[in-house]
Amino acid sequence: MSAIYDVKFFSVLAKIRSKKALLLLYLLASIIIGYAIYVNQVSWLDFNCNHGRYSNSCIYKIQRLYLVPVLGIIGCIFFLFIDKVLIFLIMLNKKLENLSLKVHAKILIIYSLVLSIFLFGFRFSFYILDPRRIEWISHFGRDLSLNFLSWHIFRDSPWSFPLGYIESINYPDGISIAYSDPTMLFCVLFKLLNPLLPSYFQYLGIWYFLNYALQGLFAALIFKNIKCSLKLKLLAVPFLIFSTVLLDRVSHLTLNAHWLILASFYLYLSSEMSNKKKIIWHSIIVYITVWLHPYLTFMLFSLFSALILKIYFTDKKQFKFLSFLFTFTFISVFISWYIIGYFHLGHIVDDLNLSYRSNLNTFINSMGKYALLNPLPSTGGDYEGSAYLGLGLLMILVVLLFEKWPKQKYIFNKENKYLLWIIVILTLLATGLNFKFGNITILNISKTFLIDYIFIVYRSMGRFIWPVYYFIIIFSLLSLIFRERSIYKKYILFIIALIIQLIDLYPLYKPVALNLANGFSVKRDFSPWVKFMGADKNKLIFYPNQEYFYEDFWLLSKEYKYSTNIGYFARIDLHKFKENEKNVYKNIVGGYIPRDTVYVVLKNEMKLFPTDQKNKNLECEIIQEFYACKNKN
Incomplete structure (x- = not known):
């Protein structure tokens, strides 16, 4: 030495x-x-x-x-x-x-967990783990505010069926909390514990922490049994922990569960687990997604299908077991969605929107969010299908593509062909069968019944590119590990690529400004509203039904047990929405207001209320930027 x-x-x-x-x-x-x-x-x-x-x-x-x-x-x-x-x-x-492979595996898992927890602390700070602190939430955008507010109202709403139903929001139809994208798993759990919780309680920070920690765990599990130098594994897992498609999803709380996609790849690639255990565990993780987000369910069910095909063509004697578990999982998904309340609004048909898809340049397009590469041309909704690989990984891919390919196939082999089929299908769905490279349309065959129907249910189909993104990363790293080249050359390439990757991705994982000074505060004085509502009014109905400052009025409704029609939701029944709004308009111009209701319009719309004899039955008042009226009787 x-x-x-x-x-x-x-x-x-x-x-x-x-x-x-x-x-x-x-x-x-x-x-x-x-x-x-x-x-x-x-x-x-x-x-x-x-x-x-x-x-x-x-x-x-x-x-x-x-x-x-x-x-x-x-x-x-x-x-x-x-x-x-x-x-x-x-x-x-x-x-x-x-050391033995088992000891290597333990070191890798501990290292990966520490790295992912460090990333969480560096990016968010451990402050957000305190469930009593809510000041930071509003700074993360309206989606996260919606997650918190919907849970905040749901926790005190009476138990009903469907399980996620809230009557006081989106009145008179009510809404399922599922349409505000919360973590239903935690919502139900903490609602059971509601009597023990403080008046303001958030689980969002805990959920972020779990997702980052589990991302690290499954990144390690994928590589732990690979027979290679431990140092190569230690250099490989950060590429999965510092995932662009995860780091770019701060405001979409439930969609941070990318560890489930990694868990699926781990089960598919694992050689230490029996086929029966693999398929049972994969069925379980598919079911977990039911209580998180339908997009994750679609992705995980697709990967579940790849594993079933692989096992079936390896051992056809398991056909009955595989058929039973596939059918059971499929039925369980829809029954659970029904219980949660995804079908509460009936058959929702939104306007068809084919813009939220993935561009063919998605893997090399930084979209202007990263440090080292300039953005490439893209169309309006391409951000939903963004899956930038990072300059470091692109460098690895270039080296792999232009050097001599080994005789032994690690990707395009028999074992992986079923996974490749699913990856190809997910890629096609992510593009919406409208193949664009930047602004240039190469081929557009998206006008089919199947694509139209799927796009109505899953508007942001570009998200289906996420499993493809992880597939490329995992198999690129495995290809580099198994290539016949000097171990020192591999170390050098891995280290340089990782440094470039971390520099390039820094704008996405740099510390988030929590903006605590502004806090999660009410933007208006509630007292004039409470005074006008009085003791006999419990419905606050706005016309036209817009978002306004729905956060304030949701908090008002929560505190004083009012019902209101305004809000921001992932889905609504547009037909019922327009019908309800039409009825409110008729009541306003006709001078009829139910005894338990206050109708509210903007000040410049006060002329909607009648000025003749009918108006004598109404009591009206300007409150802040609104004009509110109620029945005197």
């Missing part, structure tokens, strides 16, 4: 440690660096906290002002002993390579 000190840099470090004067100067420089970090943190707090660094809205201010500078000093001292650390790592490397 003495050869390491032949490098001049390391010999300089050893000299500093041996000379007291130099060591004292180095420690003094470390303290100065620590102070510089302290000044930087003070500036950060003053800039990011609207009410100054002494306000309660500044989280972790003690840690930022004192812990971070101390860590900076410790880092400088650690750097002084970097040669000792390097010697230790060299010795450790020799010992690691002699």
Whole structure:
């Protein structure tokens, strides 16, 4: 190990440690660096906290002002002993390579979990794990606010059937909470525990944490039994943990469960599990998606079909078992959707929208969100099918494509052909059979009954590209691992590609500004509304039915047990919506308002209410930007 000190840099470090004067100067420089970090943190707090660094809205201010500078000093001292650390790592490397595959697997899993949890903490901070804190939610966009508000109202609504039904929202039809994209699994669980929960309780931070941790776990499980150097596995898993299609889905809470897609690939590729166990576990993860999001169910059921085909053509004696489990899973999905309330609104037919699909350039198009590549041309809804691979992985792909292919096939072989079929089908569906490269249409055969029907049910079909994205990453990394080339060349390529990948993806995983100073606050004064509603009114009906500031009126309705018709939902029955709005309009112009109801229009629409004798039966008032009327009787 003495050869390491032949490098001049390391010999300089050893000299500093041996000379007291130099060591004292180095420690003094470390303290100065620590102070510089302290000044930087003070500036950060003053800039990011609207009410100054002494306000309660500044989280972790003690840690930022004192812990971070101390860590900076410790880092400088650690750097002084970097040669000792390097010697230790060299010795450790020799010992690691002699360990068994089982020990390698444990190290890989621990490393992967630590890395994914670090990513979560770095990006969001562990602050959001506190279920009592809701201030950060509104900064993540209206989708996440909707997730929280729908749960907040659902928790106190009476139990009913369907399970997710809320009567007080989207009045008079009500709505299933399923149409506001919450995590139904947690909604039902925490509703059972509602009497024990504080008045404001959010599970969103916990869900983000679980998704990131499980992403790391299944990334490790995919590679854990691969017979190769442990270091190659350690370099491979970050490509799955730092997934662009996951990092780009902050506001869509339930769609963060990409670990389920990785779990599906793990089951398909696993050689340590019996076919029977594989198919049972895959059936379970398909069923889990039922309580999360229909898009995930479609993807996982597709991958489930690939595993069934693989097992059937390997062992046709299992036909009865496979048929039973496939049918049972399929029926269970629809029964559970019915129980949750996905069919509550009946046969919903939205306007057909074929724009939310995947472009053929999706794997190389940064969409302007990343650091190193400029965006390529795209159309309006292509962001839903975005699956940028990252410059580091693209570099690996280029190397793999232009070097000599090995005789042994790792991707296009018998075992993987069923998975390849499903991947091709998902790719076609993701494009909507409208094949565009940027703005150039190559072929458009999307005007078919099947595609039209699927697009009505699954409007954002571009999301079906996600399993394809993971397929490309997994098999690209496996191809590089198994290529017949020098192990050191593999290390170099992996390290360079990973560094480039992390630099390129940084805009997506950099720390998110939680904007706590603004908080999740009500935007209006409730008191004039409560006063006007009185004790005998419990329905607040707006015309026309628009979103307005629905968050405020949902909170008002929750607090005072009102019903309201406004809101923001993933799906509504457009026919019923228009019919209800037509009835409200008739009542307003006719001067008829039910005794338990207050009708509300914008101030500039107050002329809708009658001005003749009928108006004498109404009591009206301007409240903020609205004009509200109720029956005097």
